[in-house]
Amino acid sequence: xxxxxxxxxxxxxxxxxxxxxxxxxxxxxxxxxxxxxxxxxxxxxxxxxxxxxxxxxxxxxxxxxxxxxxxxxxxxxxxxxxxxxxxxxxxxxxxxxxxxxxxxxxxxxxxxxxxxxxxxxxxxxxxxxxxxxxxxxxxxxxxxxxxxxxxxxxxxxxxxxxxxxxxxxxxxxxxxxxxxxxxxxxxxxxxxxxxxxxxxxxxxxxxxxxxxxxxxxxxxxxxxxxxxxxxxxxxxxxxxxxxxxxxxxxxxxxxxxxxxxxxxxxxxxxxxxxxxxxxxxxxxxxxxxxxxxxxxxxxxxxxxxxxxxxxxxxxxxxxxxxxxxxxxxxxxxxxxxxxxxxxxxxxxxxxxxxxxxxxxxxxxxxxxxxxxxxxxxxxxxxxxxxxxxxxxxxxxxxxxxxx
Numbered sequence: 001x002x003x004x005x006x007x008x009x010x011x012x013x014x015x016x017x018x019x020x021x022x023x024x025x026x027x028x029x030x031x032x033x034x035x036x037x038x039x040x041x042x043x044x045x046x047x048x049x050x051x052x053x054x055x056x057x058x059x060x061x062x063x064x065x066x067x068x069x070x071x072x073x074x075x076x077x078x079x080x081x082x083x084x085x086x087x088x089x090x091x092x093x094x095x096x097x098x099x100x101x102x103x104x105x106x107x108x109x110x111x112x113x114x115x116x117x118x119x120x121x122x123x124x125x126x127x128x129x130x131x132x133x134x135x136x137x138x139x140x141x142x143x144x145x146x147x148x149x150x151x152x153x154x155x156x157x158x159x160x161x162x163x164x165x166x167x168x169x170x171x172x173x174x175x176x177x178x179x180x181x182x183x184x185x186x187x188x189x190x191x192x193x194x195x196x197x198x199x200x201x202x203x204x205x206x207x208x209x210x211x212x213x214x215x216x217x218x219x220x221x222x223x224x225x226x227x228x229x230x231x232x233x234x235x236x237x238x239x240x241x242x243x244x245x246x247x248x249x250x251x252x253x254x255x256x257x258x259x260x261x262x263x264x265x266x267x268x269x270x271x272x273x274x275x276x277x278x279x280x281x282x283x284x285x286x287x288x289x290x291x292x293x294x295x296x297x298x299x300x301x302x303x304x305x306x307x308x309x310x311x312x313x314x315x316x317x318x319x320x321x322x323x324x325x326x327x328x329x330x331x332x333x334x335x336x337x338x339x340x341x342x343x344x345x346x347x348x349x350x351x352x353x354x355x356x357x358x359x360x361x362x363x364x365x366x367x368x369x370x371x372x373x374x375x376x377x378x379x380x381x382x383x384x385x386x387x388x389x390x391x392x393x394x395x396x397x398x399x400x401x402x403x
Contacts, residue, residue, distance in 0.1 A: 003068045004036035007049075008158070008183070011095060011198040013038045014086045018053070020078050029059075031069040032076055037061075038086050041068050045119035046098050046197040049091055054082040091198065092205075096228030097126045099156065099187075099199045100206045103149050104128065104225060106191035107142040109172050114138075116173060117220060125212075125224055133221040139211050146209045153204035154188040158195075166194075207232065278314045286321035293328070299358040302403045304331040306393040312336070315349055323351045329358035331367075333396055335388055344388040346371050351381045366402065370395050 003021075006013055018034040032053060041063035042048035048061040053076050060071045076082065098121065105116040105128055118129030134142075160181045161169070169184070173193040185195040187203060200206060207228035215222040226234050242253045249259035289303050303322050307315060315334045322330035329352035338344045348367050350360035364375050364382035371392070375384010389395055 002066075003034055005068075006036055006038040007040045007198050010038075011091075011158070012201065014088050016084050017081055018084050019081050020053070020076050023075050023078050025075075026071075029071060029073045030075050031071050032058075033067060033069060034084070037068055037070070038084070039068070039070060040091070040094070040198050044196045045101070045121055047094055047121050047123070049086060049094070051087040051090075052085045054080075054084075092200075093229055094121065095198050095200045096206050097121050097226075097230065098195075098197045099203070100146070100150075100209045100225070100227030101126060101128060102185060102187065102191045102193065102195070102199070103203065103206065104142060104146045104209050104211075104223075106172055106187070106193075107145040107149070108134065108138070111141055111145060112138055118222075124230075126226060126230075127222050127224050129217060130221050130223060132219075133216055134214065134223070139214060139223070143209060143211045149187070149190050150203045150206045150208060152189070153202050154190055155202055156188070156199055157184075157186045158199060159184055159186070210234070275313075279317060282310075282314055282318040282321055285318055289322065290325055290328075293325075299363075299403060300327050300329060300356045302329045302331065302358055302363075304333075304396060304400050304403065306333045306396055308335050308393070310334045312347065315347070319349050319351045323353045323356075326353050327355050327357075328353050329356045329360070329363075331363060331399070333367075333392070335392065336385075338388075345385040346373070346388045346392045347383070347385040348373075348375070349383050350377070352379075354380075363399070366399055370398055 006016060016036065016038055018036045020032060021035055022033040024031050034053070039049040039051060039058060039061040040046065041061045043063060050058050050060065052058060053070060053072070056072050056074045056076050058070045058072055062069050062071065101119055101121075105119075108114040108130060109116070112134070114134060115131040116128050117131050120127050161184050162181055166182055166184070169192055171192050171194065182194045183196055184192065185199055186192045190203070208231050209225060209227050210231040212224045212226065215224065242256060245256050246253045246259075249256060249263065251259040285307070289305055293301050293303060307318065310318065311334070315332050319330050319332050322328060330350070332349045334347055336345050336347055348364065350363050352358045352360055359379050360382040361377050361379055364377055364384050367373060368375055368384055368386065371386025371389065373384050373386020375382065377383055
């Protein structure tokens with residue numbers, strides 16, 4: 001069923017009437033065929049249009065084997081003439097991104113001879129693949145030329161040309177897969193290329209092009225960018241972040257990078273000081289524990305201690321301090337908080353001096369049983385964690401009694 005493609009005649013058409021030729025039930029709704037449509041079906045890197053047919057919402061539009069399908073959640077009556085309405089903000093966004101892509105690709109091509117090898121329009125970001133990596137200076141120059149072309153508000157003409165007429169044009173990119181007449185998108189004093197998508201009437205409607213970053217790909221690069229309303233909203237979000245960051249750092253917005261570097265330096269210095277204090281603390285704790293070292297049983301002298309105020313690094317440091325003492329083994333238990341409101345864990349580290357008769361792996365298995373935990377290791381070192389019981393420190397006494 002052939003559908004008249006109104007979007008090829010007028011990309012700014014919002015209201016029209018169409019007769020419903022078919023309404024087929026599918027798994028998650030219906031697919032509708034109209035005798036004429038301004039809904040663009042997804043293709044050529046551009047997302048599809050949406051809107052309404054009568055009172056029914058069109059979610060997506062697709063083309064299959066030359067037939068344009070409009071996907072809906074509700075049926076529409078076959079044979080009736082209904083008023084259709086395009087989702088204009090959605091269409092304008094797509095046209096701004098697509099036309100902006102043409103202008104940006106032309107800027108890279110005309111300035112540096114870099115070819116566009118791919119284009120993808122997502123719901124949030126837009127990308128073009130380039131035939132080679134580009135420098136930051138080249139990105140800046142291409143962005144500047146693209147925006148000058150936009151601000152000059154050049155007219156854009158979309159038309160069908162024969163193969164003979166196409167041969168006379170200086171095309172940036174030509175679709176080789178299509179024989180016969182080709183649809184041409186021509187920007188005055190700018191890009192000329194084959195394209196099936198919808199475009200604005202003048203470059204000024206694009207608003208602006210803003211390059212965000214470059215991602216290296218095999219043999220080339222992918223440039224991420226935004227145009228028009230998307231670029232404006234992105235600027236608004238980032239400006240808000242910059243203002244909040246400046247207020248938090250008590251600096252002007254242009255001083256934020258230096259403020260962050262200064263803050264990182266202060267944090268690093270404080271971290272070093274805390275680590276030094278941690279070493280001193282674990283040294284004092286080790287001295288006190290060793291001064292009250294219990295008499296050795298069948299596993300020799302074993303220090304068992306619960307340290308709720310130590311973190312993992314400090315617990316490991318304390319263990320190392322304790323097992324420096326000959327014929328000594330150590331069992332250190334500490335707690336970790338839960339992530340995102342989850343339950344915390346009780347963790348245990350076990351180690352021994354080379355001449356200690358203790359078996360850390362065996363002791364770890366006992367702790368696994370006491371705390372319903374998991375862990376293991378070898379005779380000289382083991383570790384694990386289990387459920388953080390309210391009485392986790394008292395539970396450790398069961399192991400102390402065994403020792």
